[in-house]
Amino acid sequence: MSAEEDFIGKKFGESFIDWSEKTPAFFPGFKNYSKSAIPFSLKTVLRREYSGFLATVIAYSYIDYLRCFFVGNNYFVFRFSSYILGIAVIITLLLRTLKHHTSLLKEIDRS
DSSP: OHHHHHHHHHHHTHHHHHHHHHSOSSSOOGGGOOOOSSOOOHHHHHHHSHHHHHHHHHHHHHHHHHHHHHHSSOOOSSOHHHHHHHHHHHHHHHHHHHHHHOSTTOOTTOO
């Protein structure tokens, strides 16, 4: 953490130092909270985060299969996590298709 702060401090200078002095490192301080100018958008989340969602489900399934194999000494191909993985793949492919081939998930003034 110290090395990262040094790097960011060199990159952003005085503005980072001012920010870091009023921002707690570990526990959030809500007295300085200010609402974002950009409101939350579920469309933006669906358009941008489907790959992270799939990666999380893949990691969960992988760990579940490893646990089952090494701890339980059995290997069932169709576990509950494999069904969840299949559903996640379908959702990901659907969201990717909607993103690239329709304007359903597009919003004005969003990246």
